Amino acid sequence: MSKAIITNWNDAELSAYEHDRIQCAMTGDDLPDADYILNYADVIAAYRDITPERFRLLATLQRLGTISIYALAKALERNYSNVHADVGALLDLDLIARTPDGVFVPWDAVEWRLSTAAKAA
Numbered sequence: 001m002s003k004a005i006i007t008n009w010n011d012a013e014l015s016a017y018e019h020d021r022i023q024c025a026m027t028g029d030d031l032p033d034a035d036y037i038l039n040y041a042d043v044i045a046a047y048r049d050i051t052p053e054r055f056r057l058l059a060t061l062q063r064l065g066t067i068s069i070y071a072l073a074k075a076l077e078r079n080y081s082n083v084h085a086d087v088g089a090l091l092d093l094d095l096i097a098r099t100p101d102g103v104f105v106p107w108d109a110v111e112w113r114l115s116t117a118a119k120a121a
Contacts, residue, residue: 002106004036004095006050007113008043036107038093043114049093053078054086058095058110066104 009017017037024030040046050058060075061067067075073083087103090096097106 002035003109003111004038004107005111005113006038006040006046008040008046008115009037014039036094038095040114043116046112046114049089050095051086053082054090057083057086058090058105061096061103062105062107062110066099066102068102072103 014037040049057072057076061072064072064075069084069087070080072087073080076083087096091098091103095105095107095110096103
């Protein structure tokens, strides 16, 4: 199952995760559970980029599959230009992708793993 994880790991946690992936690849073991990590320096930055409306857009798009932005705006009952802007932002973050037929979520799952705990770098 392909998975994207949105997180706020510090440098040590991110390095450890990448180290584990390399070790698993070298030994032939199963890779850790994410194909894509979207890492933020802090939780507030994550919520600035992935607003509740954008998260709802992701969930709707995942449920509907490949769809035009116009049809997505109708499904969300939102203004086309606002949905178009949100789609652009999510494309820039690689959380969604575009084909000639429309946009879609290329991941089987998108998980939030954000922590409010202060972390040492």
